[in-house]
Amino acid sequence: MKFRLSGAFGELSPVRDGRPHTGIDIAMPEGTELRSICEGVVQRVVDYGHNNIGKGVIIKGNDGNFYIYGHMSKIRVQKGTYVHDGSFIGLSGNTGHSTGPHLHFGIQAPNGHFIDPTSTFDHLVANSGNNSIGGALWERFKDVHGANGVKDNAVDKFMNHLATDLSHWCSVKMHEFHDWFTWALPDMVGYLALISALSIMLFSIVDTKWVKRTIGGFAAAFIAAVGYLTYN
Numbered sequence: 001m002k003f004r005l006s007g008a009f010g011e012l013s014p015v016r017d018g019r020p021h022t023g024i025d026i027a028m029p030e031g032t033e034l035r036s037i038c039e040g041v042v043q044r045v046v047d048y049g050h051n052n053i054g055k056g057v058i059i060k061g062n063d064g065n066f067y068i069y070g071h072m073s074k075i076r077v078q079k080g081t082y083v084h085d086g087s088f089i090g091l092s093g094n095t096g097h098s099t100g101p102h103l104h105f106g107i108q109a110p111n112g113h114f115i116d117p118t119s120t121f122d123h124l125v126a127n128s129g130n131n132s133i134g135g136a137l138w139e140r141f142k143d144v145h146g147a148n149g150v151k152d153n154a155v156d157k158f159m160n161h162l163a164t165d166l167s168h169w170c171s172v173k174m175h176e177f178h179d180w181f182t183w184a185l186p187d188m189v190g191y192l193a194l195i196s197a198l199s200i201m202l203f204s205i206v207d208t209k210w211v212k213r214t215i216g217g218f219a220a221a222f223i224a225a226v227g228y229l230t231y232n
């Protein structure tokens with residue numbers, strides 16, 4: 001898992017003067033890319049300085065709920081920006097009343113009550129960080145051109161939408177590949193071991209550079225694969 005849940009919904013802590021936590025906290029390094037997990041309109045961009053959630057974004061989702069991102073370092077949307085699931089909104093940080101770099105995330109119902117957002121944790125994690133080549137390139141492009149994520153003309157809106165869809169597609173494909181790879185790797189390790197053994201047998205009969213290189217290659221792949229499995 002990329003990021004860790006560091007504060008549960010409803011948690012009571014002296015840090016919050018004993019009031020129940022209105023959202024969840026996800027520990028992540030400052031500057032982690034944050035993306036919307038809903039489709040809707042940015043309702044408000046806030047900056048409470050050293051208090052509360054510091055710099056934050058409040059998105060009014062098309063389902064009527066308000067999606068709150070807090071303690072951000074950089075905000076790349078403005079009031080009225082239309083966002084999709086996966087739209088880049090800014091970077092995480094450690095602003096406001098915070099004891100370490102993390103994202104505060106809350107969901108508020110139209111009646112003002114806070115809803116437990118724990119079930120959105122995986123979605124938030126999947127949408128956070130530099131998780132696709134397409135998205136990362138697009139952010140670099142926008143940095144170079146000095147735009148701040150707020151697009152007024154139709155072409156930019158279209159490009160923004162396209163980049164969001166593309167980066168979402170890339171991230172889905174990358175996750176699918178990663179899942180397949182992790183699933184297939186134990187089998188591949190078995191085959192590598194078998195091929196290595198056969199190569200060693202061959203090596204004992206014919207001593208050539210080609211065979212040595214092949215064994216070396218398989219051994220390196222075997223070690224890398226076992227390392228990867230152990231690490232995960």
Ligand SMILES: [Zn+2]
Nearest residue numbers: 007024025104
């Ligand atoms: Zn929090």
